[in-house]
Amino acid sequence: MTSSTRGSQKARDTLDFLRGRISSGEWAVGSLIPKEAELMELIGVGKSTVREAVRSLAAFGMLETVPGVGTFVRSRTPVSTILTEFLAEHDLEEVLVYRRSLEIEAAQHAAVNRSEEQLEALRDAYARSTAAGEGTTDTCDRSATPGAFHLLVVEASGSKLLLDLYIGVLSILQRASTEGRVILGTTIETMHRDHGAVLEAIEARDVRSAAHSMALHVDRDLGLRTDMLDFAQQTERAASLIDAGYDPESGR
Structure with missing residues (x-):
């Protein structure tokens, strides 16, 4: 040689x-x-x-x-970086819709695949968030940091591909948040209640409740600045869940 x-x-x-x-x-x-x-x-x-x-x-x-x-x-695999560059060419509204799909899918898989260790990490993240108040809320600015509630849900899904795609999407949203184009579209109290419903569903291994709770949450937690004057705005999917009488706290 x-x-x-x-x-x-x-x-x-x-x-x-x-x-x-x-x-x-x-x-x-x-x-x-x-x-x-x-x-x-x-x-x-x-x-x-x-x-x-x-x-x-x-x-x-x-x-x-x-x-x-x-x-x-900066990224766990090159996939996230390539995706970030690709998504940067698309409208933020479309990116938010894509992020919504990933989060719902992750919540469903987390309800099935989460380990006890991952569940405990989710409980800790939720407890820290509710105890700390607004100053350390898990917004899109912090969702990609280790230990953030949303990131832990995606990690608990057990899908590395989902995680890579999610981090790529968050890179775009974090940049837009820094520029003031994406903002929090709900109250801190509602965000904590939504996180609690997602956590409860994952804890109970209830796939349906996990999907529905996350769908309702992501429909109102982030949005474009021009769209956020009306916090009650919902997607067609969220409206159908509400019209059907779904209660995220009871899972019915």
Whole structure:
């Protein structure tokens, strides 16, 4: 084996090592990865090999280096980044509808697939949110951070694809929220009540209630600024659930 072949193999192994830690969730989205010297010792390669692997993953959108701070995990897989670029070309209203579909699907799967550990994490997130009040509400600005209620629901679905798609959608919505184009369209009290209904359904492994509770919640928690003068605005799906007499608290 030539030295160039060995070098190429080391580069591939280093890339696989970093990508594996990210895609498995061991290095969570938003967290700092180990410093360069630590990675060199951990993987057993030189500085140039580590830097090349980090640059490659940054090009895929999985990592982002902030000078003077460190390198952050930006996305669990390249899927989220590609999707973000694709969604950026679409109207925000369409993105919100797509996000709604993902959240409902995630809630249904979470009711079936959630582990006891994931359920406990959801309970903790809900308790923190209700105890802290408005200052730390789980809006779209915080939904992609580790431990956020909505993100935990998607993680509890057990679907990595759903999680990747969801993070891609949130990247667009977080940017729009920062620009003031997407805002919270309900009261904090209602948001907490909605989260409680979703949690209760997932806890009971009630797929129907999980889907209905999440549908009612996402129909009113976020919206375009120009559409939010009327907080009672609902989608056709939400209206049909209400007309049918569905009660998210009772699950009927």
